[in-house]
Amino acid sequence: MKIEFRLNGKDVSCDVPENYTLLRMIREVFGLTGTKKGCDQGECGACTVLMDKKAVTSCTVLAPVVNGKDIITIEGIEKDGKMHIIQEKMVEAGAVQCGFCTPGMVMSAYALFIQDKHFTREDIKKAIAGNLCRCTGYEFIIDGIEKALESRGK
Amino acid sequence: MGVGKSVIRVDSVEKVTGRSKYVEDIYMSGMLHAYVFRSPVSHGVIKRLDVEKAKECEGIHGIFTWKDVPGKNIIHVIYDDQIFLAKDRVLYQGQPIAVIAAKTPEKAREAAKLIEIEIEKQTPLVDFEQSKGSDIKIYGDDNVFCSFKVKRGDIKEAIKNEDLIKVEDTYYTQHQEHAYLEPQGAIVYWENDTLTIRGSMQAPFYVQQALTEVLNMKKSRIRVIQQTTGGAFGGKEDVPNIVCAQAAICAYHLKVPVRMVYERDEDMMTMSKRHPGRTKISLYCDKNGFFKAIKGEYLENAGAFSTLTPAVLYRGTVHLTGPYNIDNVDVIGEAVATNTVPNGAYRGFGSPQVIFAMESIIDTMAKKLNMDPVRLREINLLKPGEKTCTGQIVDDSMGMQEVFKKCVKESDYFKRKEEIEKYNEENEFYKRGLGVSTLYYGVGLGAAGKHMSRCAAVVKIDGDGSMTVSVGITEMGQGLRTVAAQMTAEAFGVDEDLVVVSEIDTSRIMDTGPTVASRGTITAGWGIVQATGRIKKRIHKFLEKKYKERFEDVHYRDGKVYFGKNEMDFHELIDLCTSEKVRLHETALDMPPECTFDDNGQGEAYFVYAWAMNVVETKVNLLTGEVDIIKAHCCHDVGKAVNPREVKGQIMGGSLQGLGYGLMENMQLSSSGSLLTRNFSTYTIPTSCDYPEFIPLIVESEYSKGPYGAKGFAEQPLMGMAPALTNSIRDACDIHLKNIPATPERVYKLLMEEK
Ligand code: FES
Ligand code: FES
Numbered sequence: 001m002k003i004e005f006r007l008n009g010k011d012v013s014c015d016v017p018e019n020y021t022l023l024r025m026i027r028e029v030f031g032l033t034g035t036k037k038g039c040d041q042g043e044c045g046a047c048t049v050l051m052d053k054k055a056v057t058s059c060t061v062l063a064p065v066v067n068g069k070d071i072i073t074i075e076g077i078e079k080d081g082k083m084h085i086i087q088e089k090m091v092e093a094g095a096v097q098c099g100f101c102t103p104g105m106v107m108s109a110y111a112l113f114i115q116d117k118h119f120t121r122e123d124i125k126k127a128i129a130g131n132l133c134r135c136t137g138y139e140f141i142i143d144g145i146e147k148a149l150e151s152r153g154k
Numbered sequence: 155m156g157v158g159k160s161v162i163r164v165d166s167v168e169k170v171t172g173r174s175k176y177v178e179d180i181y182m183s184g185m186l187h188a189y190v191f192r193s194p195v196s197h198g199v200i201k202r203l204d205v206e207k208a209k210e211c212e213g214i215h216g217i218f219t220w221k222d223v224p225g226k227n228i229i230h231v232i233y234d235d236q237i238f239l240a241k242d243r244v245l246y247q248g249q250p251i252a253v254i255a256a257k258t259p260e261k262a263r264e265a266a267k268l269i270e271i272e273i274e275k276q277t278p279l280v281d282f283e284q285s286k287g288s289d290i291k292i293y294g295d296d297n298v299f300c301s302f303k304v305k306r307g308d309i310k311e312a313i314k315n316e317d318l319i320k321v322e323d324t325y326y327t328q329h330q331e332h333a334y335l336e337p338q339g340a341i342v343y344w345e346n347d348t349l350t351i352r353g354s355m356q357a358p359f360y361v362q363q364a365l366t367e368v369l370n371m372k373k374s375r376i377r378v379i380q381q382t383t384g385g386a387f388g389g390k391e392d393v394p395n396i397v398c399a400q401a402a403i404c405a406y407h408l409k410v411p412v413r414m415v416y417e418r419d420e421d422m423m424t425m426s427k428r429h430p431g432r433t434k435i436s437l438y439c440d441k442n443g444f445f446k447a448i449k450g451e452y453l454e455n456a457g458a459f460s461t462l463t464p465a466v467l468y469r470g471t472v473h474l475t476g477p478y479n480i481d482n483v484d485v486i487g488e489a490v491a492t493n494t495v496p497n498g499a500y501r502g503f504g505s506p507q508v509i510f511a512m513e514s515i516i517d518t519m520a521k522k523l524n525m526d527p528v529r530l531r532e533i534n535l536l537k538p539g540e541k542t543c544t545g546q547i548v549d550d551s552m553g554m555q556e557v558f559k560k561c562v563k564e565s566d567y568f569k570r571k572e573e574i575e576k577y578n579e580e581n582e583f584y585k586r587g588l589g590v591s592t593l594y595y596g597v598g599l600g601a602a603g604k605h606m607s608r609c610a611a612v613v614k615i616d617g618d619g620s621m622t623v624s625v626g627i628t629e630m631g632q633g634l635r636t637v638a639a640q641m642t643a644e645a646f647g648v649d650e651d652l653v654v655v656s657e658i659d660t661s662r663i664m665d666t667g668p669t670v671a672s673r674g675t676i677t678a679g680w681g682i683v684q685a686t687g688r689i690k691k692r693i694h695k696f697l698e699k700k701y702k703e704r705f706e707d708v709h710y711r712d713g714k715v716y717f718g719k720n721e722m723d724f725h726e727l728i729d730l731c732t733s734e735k736v737r738l739h740e741t742a743l744d745m746p747p748e749c750t751f752d753d754n755g756q757g758e759a760y761f762v763y764a765w766a767m768n769v770v771e772t773k774v775n776l777l778t779g780e781v782d783i784i785k786a787h788c789c790h791d792v793g794k795a796v797n798p799r800e801v802k803g804q805i806m807g808g809s810l811q812g813l814g815y816g817l818m819e820n821m822q823l824s825s826s827g828s829l830l831t832r833n834f835s836t837y838t839i840p841t842s843c844d845y846p847e848f849i850p851l852i853v854e855s856e857y858s859k860g861p862y863g864a865k866g867f868a869e870q871p872l873m874g875m876a877p878a879l880t881n882s883i884r885d886a887c888d889i890h891l892k893n894i895p896a897t898p899e900r901v902y903k904l905l906m907e908e909k
């Protein structure tokens with residue numbers, strides 16, 4: 001079926017089978033492989049993207065649902081070749097080990113970042129509770145996100 | 155810049171932007187997808203297998219069975235008992251029978267449904283305690299894969315002393331799933347008439363060896379490259395041999411690229427796990443609390459094939475008695491077969507099971523003696539110059555005492571103990587507790603794996619001063635590439651920016667064994683120190699010739715080179731060397747110190763040890779049995795922290811895996827051996843809401859033979875967390891957990907029994 005939506009700030013359209021997930025569509029149709037597949041069942045968060053400004057697991061969103069929506073993936077948050085401050089702070093904090101959970105983590109954090117609100121450390125923990133990381137023990141990830149959120153001055 | 159600094163990881167920008175390419179991110183034109191048809195039963199005889207109808211399906215390019223294996227139908231690991239594609243019998247549910255190559259993964263799965271198979275079911279042997287000598291035969295006459303013993307002193311004589319105090323118990327531990335976030339995968343294609351494999355793996359040379367045998371090809375025609383790997387923890391040590399062979403047999407026959415990426419449930423169901431174990435310990439001490447003798451019996455459930463079990467059992471047996479000074483030791487370890495998924499390497503490698511038992515029983519002894527568990531450990535911990543259970547003197551890089559002091563002090567153990575006592579008096583339904591564990595870890599492959607123990611590096615400096623380093627060690631998230639870059643940069647006093655650590659490729663570097671056993675830093679480091687040292691020597695000679703003068707030393711610092719009264723920019727020096735044809739390319743190959751292990755389990759079991767202590771605080775809800783982990787002090791002697799921030803990352807990540815093992819990770823099997831927990835909703839691992847306040851502590855007692863004083867430790871953070879946790883639960887509410895995980899159900903049940 002034909003679907004039209006916004007992907008990383010650009011209007012796009014494509015023809016995909018209805019049973020495709022958003023994850024499969026962005027990876028296979030648009031070649032954006034930064035979004036990872038860790039389980040394909042909505043349990044690990046590696047596939048997290050933004051849909052209409054909210055973090056969703058793209059493996060549990062079917063393609064037809066995406067019609068008319070605004071999707072942002074990990075590839076869509078860098079500006080002019082510069083990393084987003086969340087990415088910068090996560091790198092500095094040592095939040096990245098194997099890196100497989102990382103894009104999903106960044107997107108969950110980004111969903112907080114774009115809200116005009118203050119978030120505590122506990123809020124951050126809850127926001128990424130659906131993003132599993134087997135490597136880091138989470139602490140440095142949360143440090144990085146916290147620093148990035150602080151930089152907004154809120 | 156350099157060793158000892160928390161430099162930014164060299165691979166982090168690529169990863170945080172999503173640009174790193176993992177196996178599933180590679181698409182090749184004409185690429186097919188492989189999918190495995192597996193045994194639906196745990197034990198049976200294959201009567202008929204017919205893939206012809208399935209082959210006719212649209213989109214199917216080939217289906218391969220044992221008949222299509224050009225070489226040996228065996229996946230080589232240590233013993234050759236692991237069948238690649240089942241021929242006449244199946245020994246566990248999920249055992250591979252055929253590999254399907256199709257245009258899409260969906261088509262492959264549809265075709266799998268059309269494969270006709272008749273299996274005569276046989277009674278499966280699932281309970282590992284019934285395995286030895288069972289009528290159901292899986293391996294050899296008695297189902298025993300292997301055994302080890304450690305005997306020291308004279309146990310019989312020692313325990314005759316009737317004044318000794320004895321405690322005895324049996325402990326059980328469960329399977330543990332690695333839960334690396336990236337599932338197993340590989341892509342195989344032909345290039346330059348060479349079968350090229352890119353995979354998610356820890357040990358490319360294992361894969362090369364295994365494929366040589368399966369495909370009956372020359373090693374040089376099989377090129378294995380490690381792709382960016384999304385976590386491994388032991389789960390990608392030998393298992394990629396299987397995964398790569400599955401994709402490779404398709405590419406071998408069809409001559410097109412074939413990619414194979416496991417689905418999560420397939421991965422959980424069929425890939426290796428931590429061995430479940432039973433550990434029985436009798437510990438004897440005198441009335442002052444000094445350990446006098448220990449008897450231990452360790453039984454491992456290996457699953458259907460031996461895979462890495464002999465090596466896993468070796469480590470478990472040697473680590474059972476812990477970092478304590480005990481003169482009389484009698485430990486036996488045995489591993490047996492069952493009709494369940496083969497178990498293999500997992501961070502700690504057979505030791506977390508026995509450490510759980512030993513550290514628990516020490517607390518029983520402390521109770522019996524009415525002594526604080528920390529005091530009891532303190533008087534028994536090994537001191538420099540004393541001997542381990544294998545009779546090995548530990549004096550080099552022996553940080554146990556310092557670790558102990560630091561951890562007790564930083565955790566403020568005794569003061570918190572008092573506070574907690576007060577809290578518990580005032581609270582009826584919540585009780586808090588403090589639990590500890592002390593442990594050690596033999597770095598490297600030890601005597602059991604010494605035939606694979608080598609280290610190598612290739613260092614090349616280009617005319618502009620930038621360098622490329624290749625080592626035989628893989629990056630799987632632990633930070634090896636960063637550490638290798640730091641050590642190379644340190645040698646020349648330059649910034650890490652100048653160093654690229656190349657991907658590991660069997661066609662470029664010699665086999666230096668697997669990236670396991672916390673041997674990455676030391677193995678890569680030895681090679682780098684040697685290769686850079688030789689280049690530096692050559693430059694030194696060249697400078698002396700050029701300046702017609704002898705220089706005591708050529709010193710590299712902050713991008714400059716100092717010799718005699720001269721000073722030169724590093725780049726200038728390299729430019730000069732290049733134009734005068736000084737060879738700035740070096741390959742080093744070396745052997746680490748020798749390890750030994752005799753028939754009685756005595757010898758230099760490992761060349762060096764790492765040391766650790768954990769203090770864990772928990773809060774138990776007496777009404778529900780729920781346990782909250784509040785704080786964890788984790789103190790590790792690492793020799794030299796090449797990158798302290800990354801060391802802390804390893805401590806926290808590893809410790810959380812250990813806490814998950816102790817608290818919640820609960821793999822379930824049915825009575826017929828079918829694995830029931832196949833996804834992250836049934837097999838739960840710690841999330842950001844489960845982890846405690848971590849206080850990672852580093853001790854650096856440098857290893858005289860190590861590169862820049864480093865040794866290795868990355869498995870150790872996991873190993874002692876389960877007992878520190880259960881000991882703290884015991885401290886809180888006086889229940890003795892002899893099984894993990896400490897699920898609310900289990901804790902609640904014990905609380906009820908206690909009443
Ligand atoms: S891949 Fe979508 S949640 Fe795991
Ligand atoms: S960094 Fe490996 S899973 Fe998070």
